[in-house]
Amino acid sequence: MDAGKATISGVFNGSRLLEIPFYQRAYVWGEEQWERFLGDMEFVTASKRPYFLGSIILKQESSGYTWSEVSEVRTVIDGQQRLTTMVIFFKALCAKIDANRLFERDFVLETGEVALRHGKYDRQDFEKVVNATGSEPVEGSSAIIGAYNYFLKNIDPEKVDRNTIKSNVQFVCIDLTEGEDEQQIFDTINSLGVRLTTAELLKNYFFNRENEQAFKDSWEDVFEPTAEKKSFWDQEVVTGRIKRTLIDLFFDAFLQIMVQDKARCVTAEDKLYYSRTSNLFQSYKDFISRYCDGGKDEVLNAMNAYAAVFESTFDPTCCDRNVPPAPSTERMNVLIFGLKNSTLIPYVLYVRKSVETPDEQAKVFATLESYIVRRMLVRATTKNYNRLFTSLILNEVKDAEALRKALEANDEATTYMPGDAEVRSAFEESCLYNLQSKGVLYLLESAIRPGMSSTALLGFNQYTLEHMMPKKWRNKWGALDEEAATRRDRKLLTLGNLAIITHSLNASIRDADWTTKKQGKGYKDGLALCAAGLATMAGALEKESWGEDDIADRAEWLANKALEVWR
Structure with a gap:
């Protein structure tokens, strides 16, 4: 067995055939994975830094070709x-820039023959x-064709550079000889012990026997003074496609705040690199080396205060408790953890640390909530x-007026502030995800319900x-x-x-006629009691x-209330 780092050109070396065996499953990646892959390639192009794309296992086979044609054959384990x-991406990129000769x-x-030969499921x-020519989509419904057509449509040649990607994307390539048991090696690699978390890696990086007191002051007393405190930092929340602990989210947010400090003069390329959560540990090492002269104390000294503010601000369990009607950290927590907007965390942490008066913080949170909900709508x-x-x-936006001006001045299609007319239209026409609809109604409910209401508002997660x-x-509401059915x-x-x-x-009354659904039937409660x-x-x-017509009337009423709350 031989294992080592390999670039794309090392894997596809011009005289090696990679063969996917007939018994392996078909290609199963979908749009979520293609979008992430394309984003990774845009990141590699912009940052011009090495990017690890995972490990591959290849096994030597006798080629059956003459040496002048194919020097070696590898089975893709x-x-x-x-x-x-990767091959489909480069094919689409070359088609887009009319350079199929580069793909060849x-x-x-x-x-x-193309250097990757597929098994029976996807070969055709x-x-x-x-073998496609030109830059037109390929007809077909398989995932292979779907991937090609996706890249053909979404690749921006200005954002992806073929040579930069080729020189910076890296694999760990494990090369097995004919006699080695690939199943044993595959199983061993995929059943190794639990990976060290980012926090554990940083702990090992920051501290050693020579600075035990610093470990106590900057780590143990902050993150691990009690089992309860450690449990808080170890909470896992879903962000995007993955689960992350609160301590991991803290270190990410803390780094983003540090790198935006104008006094440090962090380059745009490095900021882009440091923004990748998958690189968090390496980003800290790189940042300290490049912008702190290798000294860790500067980071450790600032860390404690930010950790204390983070702990007093962010709490996923806010989604299990009722929230106040006025702008607050509790409502921010519902936006962040209940509605999956974790990208808010660095700026909210910055506001909580930098803005001294609770009143001004609340005004900033009101503007942020309005911005996020309007865009969601x-x-x-x-x-x-x-x-x-x-x-x-970066621009030290610390008060509500400055934030409002910054958002209003931002006319980019991907980040603009929607106006009142769009919000009205959204209540009438937008079909949101269930989680988004629930979030809009919950936050609106908490803001407009009477203070002396005899019914209690529960937590977001209880609804x-x-x-x-x-x-x-169709069964109970008329033909x-x-x-007209499509409109309905x-x-x-x-x-x-x-x-x-x-x-x-x-379920027996959920689809019933309006009277039954509203009043319930027998021991089964209806909307009149539940809502x-x-x-x-x-x-x-x-x-x-x-x-x-009733739906349209209620949408108009909700829109009016929403525009009062989210100004």
Whole structure:
């Protein structure tokens, strides 16, 4: 067995055929993985730094070719998804820039065959892709063809550079001889012990026997003084596609604040590199080496104060408790942890540390909440939130008026502030994800409910989303022609038809007619009990019927309330 670092050119060396065995599963990556892959390649191009794309396992086989044609054949034991995607990506890139000769130079053997040969499941479609001419989409429904057409549509040649990617993308390549047991090695690699967390790596990096007191002052007393405190920092939350601990989120946010300090003169390329959460440990080492003259004390000295502010600000369990009607850290926690906006964390931490008066902090949080909810309502992308919020730190935006001006002056399509007309339209027409709809209604409910209400508001996590007119309306709500049915199907997904209730209605009445669904049947409670007392349901449960006009009326009413809350 031989293991080592390899670039793309090292894996596809011009005379080696990589063969995916017939028994391996088909190509299964989808749009989520393609989007991430494309983002990684844009990052490599912009940062011009080495980027690790994982390990691959290859096994030597006798070639069956003459030496002049193919010098070696390797069976792909592990890594077919990444290798396949890499070849498809380069094929699409070369098609986009009308340079298929470059693709052939990198990935086609002297025999005329592409250096990656697929197994029985995908061979036909893979060959259709790699042999395509021109820059038109390829017809077909397989994941292989889907990947090619996705890259063909979404690659921006200004953001991806072929040579930069080739020289910086790296694999760990494990090369097995013919006699070695690939299954044993594969199983061993995939069943190794638990990886060290970022926090553990940083602890080992910062401290040694010579600075035990620093360890006690800057780490043990901060993150591990009691089991309860350690439990807080070890909480796991879902951010994007992965689970991360709070201590990991803290170190990420703390680094983003440090690198935005103008006095340090961190380059744009390095800021981009430091923004990647997958590089967090390496980013700290690199930042300290380049911008702190190798001294760790500067970082450690600033860390304690920020950790204390983080602990007093961020708490995922806020989603299990009722939140106040006024702008607050509790409402920020629902936005961040309940509605999955973790990119807010660095700027919120910066505001809590830098803005002295609670009143001004609340005003900043009001503007932030309005911004996030408005964009959520119009289904705007969150893709560039990280860049936006770190720019606010860079420009030392510490008060609500400065934040409002910064957001209003930002006219980029990916980060602009939606206006009132768009918000109104969104309540009437937008079909949000269930989590987003629940979040909008919950935060609106908490803001408009009477202070002397006899019913208590529960935590965000205690509510579920209910369609007042059910998705399966056809059995109990009357027949419509095809065009009208299509309009109804869309209308019932909009906010005017949605309610937050404390538990899901029994399936037997969820799809019932309006009277039964509202009043319940026998021991099965209906909306009148499950949603009674909610301010966002004002008047709806008194209606004797429920249809598209009622949905539109309630949407208008909700929009008016929303525009009062999220100015």
